[in-house]
Amino acid sequence: MRSEARVPVSLREQEGGWLRAAFETVRREWLIAFRNRQDLINPLVFFVLIVSLFPLGVSPEPEFLRQAGPGIIWVAALLSILLSLNLLFRNDYADGHLEQWVLSPQPLALLALARVAAVWVTTVLPLVLLVPVLGVMLHLTPAIGLVLVLTLLAGTPVLVLVGAIGAALTVSLRGSGVLLVLIMTPFYVPVLIFGTGAVTAAVEGASIIGHLALLGAMLSLAVVLAPLAIAGALRISVSNG
């Protein structure tokens, strides 16, 4: 090992660079996700599994499936998102990266937002893209399938943002998968209600603009507030490392 550092000692003022740091956060998330593809596939399989239990467990009648399908898909999506969020910070906590991340001289809430956005793309977007296929299996009409996809696109970012708070709070606890589901599911109820409500409205031929607007309002609220809570929760979780 060399015995001289390459960079001289210098006091630095706080500087920008948050955009670069946010970009790096996204890049790292995607790189690691790509290298551990199985972790991405598991929640997708779980999602399809849950959905396919309903025809088996309740009824394969097209009439029932058409009526219950959107709700089934929403609930399954919600559960598999929670399942994958359980892993969100887990490896980073274990190898100490979370600590370095919290110690980087950047606004942590902003980094958290970048992280959540990156995670949404790798774990939730594929799930939403699967929905048209599941829609066919549940005998949904293409129009209803499309509405379902739209509501999922608007609603799932809220689920990821809010769920990440729970993931940040429970990251230091062993085997906290059930715990995360337990503490976060009540927070998911409004998104579930308005998401499925939009589909119901579409089935009845009503406009879904109002529902989407409500989901949008929740999303804006979550985008502003959730990163602050995630950052606070992360600081708490690394404090006792």
Place this chain on the structure above:
Amino acid sequence: MTSTLLEARKIHCERDDRPLFSGLDLRVSGGELWRIAGPNGAGKTTLLRILAGLNPAFEGELLWQGEPVHRVRTQYQANLLFLGHNAGVSPSLTAYENLAGWQAMRTPAVPEQVMAALSDAGLAGYEDLLAAQLSAGQQRRVALARLYLSSAPLWILDEAFTAVDREAVSQLEALLANRVHAGGAVILTTHHRLELEGVQALTLGEGHDAV
């Protein structure tokens, strides 16, 4: 740089209702090397994490250049390099990606510099291997390579020499000596006997306060 960088005043910290240390004062200036010593469970790691601003569960004051750390957090973190037990080397990234990623969170990462720092740390030829394929000592070197890229005036190193071989330890000691000579400040814990001059010691677990 001889002005006080980091100052801890009357730090009191409890764990499980047992005071780890209380009334602890520490004043670290540029050009100083501090070694936190004490038996297992004396709170060395806890103290380092308090000093790094990670652990807020203490009473007392922590000042960076005279300002409370929680108020100038970003600025403090821009001038701090902290290496903990787990230094944040991801097994699914290569040695290069790990170091370049760490650097990019702070200042723009220059590929040549990152490569040079890895080779400084004794990892020449291993840059593109996944950290999972490296030995524990090599993984530690990936983390230690940050020292070559850091301009931070304050280094806090928890168990700095763990898992690296004897040769690397003496080279690291030289690196720290040079760093301190150049005006940097270092606070560390280690089980190794330090072959350095001018080390100031803070021993925990002997009574309740030290220094």
Place this chain on the structure above:
Amino acid sequence: MWQWFHKLGSPKWFFGIAGRLMPWLGWSALIVLTVGVVWGLLFAPADYQQGDSYRIIFIHVPSAYLGQSLYVAMAVAGVVGLVWRMKMADTFIASATAVGAAMTFLALLTGAVWGKPTWGTWWVWDARLTSMLLLLFLYLGVMALRGAMEDPDVRARASAILVIVGVVNIPIIKYSVEWWNTLHQPATIKVTEAPSMPASMWVPLLICLLGFHLLVAWLILWRMRNDILLRERRARWVRAWVLAQ
């Protein structure tokens, strides 16, 4: 004011003052509750629509009200704990969680008991009952998180964050459940919204409400004192107090 605030943060001071308050609270809770419940159950007139079954409101309304307000109080304590690092704030959250969950459960139970004669079924997915059920889940979530955490400081700050996030979400959850309810069940009888309740009904209701508040205050102080003893078990004054008992 600040001095008082500071004192409130001291476990020893709080333990002492709570100990002096508790007998007063306990006895007055007992008296007020007895008066309110006896009046409400035996002497208040029967409802012209629902007959005697409405009398459950003397238990249901106070417990539902307290179930909700205790969560808000916990969030306030959470903010105090995070901002001023006040130890007693977490003691309050620890104690109020179980009491709040119990109140919420009582509200659900009485709601179900009321539902049987009124709706002919123990459970209806009514907006209020569903909101209370979700509130119970929120309480259980806080309890689960606290139960999983060992470090007292981490536990205090983590549950404060969870409770604050919860209190931001409660209005959204309530609103969405009400909206959902109008969508699926346009006409349900509201549990509490009797438009013009005669004084012979609302006076005992108010007395019950007061009694429940006193009872809950007593319960929480009792639990807080236990919690303080447990946390400060190594402190000299605790040893002295225990020996004096």
